[in-house]
Amino acid sequence: MELDDSILNKFGFIARGPKDAINIDPLQTGGKLTEDARKALLEWGDGYSVCDFCGGVLDLIKKPPIEELIHNALPAFLDTDAVRITHGARESKFAVMHSMGQEGDYVVLDELAHYSSFVAAQRARLNVKTVPHSGSPEYKTDVEAYATAIEEVISETGKAPALAQVTYPDGSYGNLADVKRISDICHSYDVPLMLNGAYSVGRMPIHAKKMGVDFVVGSGHKSMASSGPIGVLGVKEDYADIVFRKSPTHKVKELELLGCTARGATVMTMIASFPEVVRRTQNWDNEVADARWFSAKLEDMGIIQMGDKPHNHDLMFFEAPVFYEISQTAKKGRYFLYKELKKRNIHGIKSGLTKYFKLSTFQVGRENLSYIADSFQEIIDTYQK
Numbered sequence: 088m089e090l091d092d093s094i095l096n097k098f099g100f101i102a103r104g105p106k107d108a109i110n111i112d113p114l115q116t117g118g119k120l121t122e123d124a125r126k127a128l129l130e131w132g133d134g135y136s137v138c139d140f141c142g143g144v145l146d147l148i149k150k151p152p153i154e155e156l157i158h159n160a161l162p163a164f165l166d167t168d169a170v171r172i173t174h175g176a177r178e179s180k181f182a183v184m185h186s187m188g189q190e191g192d193y194v195v196l197d198e199l200a201h202y203s204s205f206v207a208a209q210r211a212r213l214n215v216k217t218v219p220h221s222g223s224p225e226y227k228t229d230v231e232a233y234a235t236a237i238e239e240v241i242s243e244t245g246k247a248p249a250l251a252q253v254t255y256p257d258g259s260y261g262n263l264a265d266v267k268r269i270s271d272i273c274h275s276y277d278v279p280l281m282l283n284g285a286y287s288v289g290r291m292p293i294h295a296k297k298m299g300v301d302f303v304v305g306s307g308h309k310s311m312a313s314s315g316p317i318g319v320l321g322v323k324e325d326y327a328d329i330v331f332r333k334s335p336t337h338k339v340k341e342l343e344l345l346g347c348t349a350r351g352a353t354v355m356t357m358i359a360s361f362p363e364v365v366r367r368t369q370n371w372d373n374e375v376a377d378a379r380w381f382s383a384k385l386e387d388m389g390i391i392q393m394g395d396k397p398h399n400h401d402l403m404f405f406e407a408p409v410f411y412e413i414s415q416t417a418k419k420g421r422y423f424l425y426k427e428l429k430k431r432n433i434h435g436i437k438s439g440l441t442k443y444f445k446l447s448t449f450q451v452g453r454e455n456l457s458y459i460a461d462s463f464q465e466i467i468d469t470y471q472k
């Protein structure tokens with residue numbers, strides 16, 4: 088097939104529709120670039136831009152201050168010993184699972200773990216044992232069941248799991264589990280614990296050592312105002328030589344990172360946003376207050392918030408019987424809610440969802456949250472007339 092203009096004309100610059108909308112999609116709120124990151128994206132957008140300054144090891148680049156970020160600022164920010172940047176939370180999790188486990192070993196995951204945790208385990212040829220949650224309406228992970236899961240693995244295989252993981256918060260209900268208790272349980276069996284902080288690192292304070300976790304994972308594009316794909320991985324010093332072991336043939340190249348990771352605009356946007364990201368984690372109490380305020384507004388409309396109550400995170404899951412009822416008779420059926428919100432420049436509740444949906448209030452601000460709540464009420468009033 089020839090690549091003629093009828094095909095090539097489909098490409099080139101493409102505008103992004105929802106770019107300027109009020110976006111409450113949990114995937115989007117924490118990855119919005121700061122002004123400095125937007126500038127950095129243009130400045131460092133060419134291919135391997137940071138490699139002009141590299142002596143062979145990405146994380147040792149002095150200018151721009153990548154070494155400072157990776158070896159000083161991020162360890163302090165995460166309260167961990169050794170840090171590397173990766174291409175995302177999933178790549179961080181895979182690096183840990185692949186280096187800590189042998190083929191056929193088990194990894195213990197909370198049942199609400201993101202699919203990428205399961206897929207990372209599968210790619211690392213590990214088996215998964217899950218820890219249940221309480222089901223509707225709270226969906227609380229049964230923290231004590233980490234012990235049961237570990238004991239089951241020991242009795243079935245004669246060997247402790249290679250690793251346990253907790254998703255903090257889980258990506259469905261935004262619940263924050265008692266990590267310290269989970270870590271005490273895991274460590275009593277000598278099982279190291281990984282914290283998947285895709286929705287917490289960069290939003291709220293995370294102290295890996297204080298929480299007792301051995302590995303901490305973050306997602307730059309989800310929660311650190313960075314252009315993806317980029318993630319962070321923090322490792323306790325006991326395990327740093329395992330996870331960051333080097334190639335026998337290429338002595339400075341770390342195997343799990345395939346030698347080197349974010350090598351251009353992605354790391355430079357993370358650097359550009361970092362001061363603001365640190366500051367915003369210090370403002371976390373206000374974010375929680377906004378989430379609770381918004382949740383209460385929706386509950387007044389008969390829209391029920393699931394998960395931890397009062398809620399402790401900006402990611403929230405709602406059951407909205409009122410929107411479901413409307414969808415049964417609305418002309419646009421179940422697409423009515425998406426269309427009504429779009430008309431009001433509000434984006435992020437997936438098209439076609441009415442009865443159940445999740446959203447995030449992070450960095451949206453009271454004024455916009457108020458506008459969104461008023462819009463919900465207006466939509467209900469319009470259709471229930």
Ligand SMILES: Cc1ncc(COP(=O)(O)O)c(C=O)c1O
Pocket residue numbers: 114174175176177178200201203254256257258283285286305306307308309317318
């Ligand atoms: C809880 C959770 N962890 C991890 C991920 C994946 O993050 P990344 O894209 O950085 O691999 C997601 C993405 O939605 C998520 O919700």
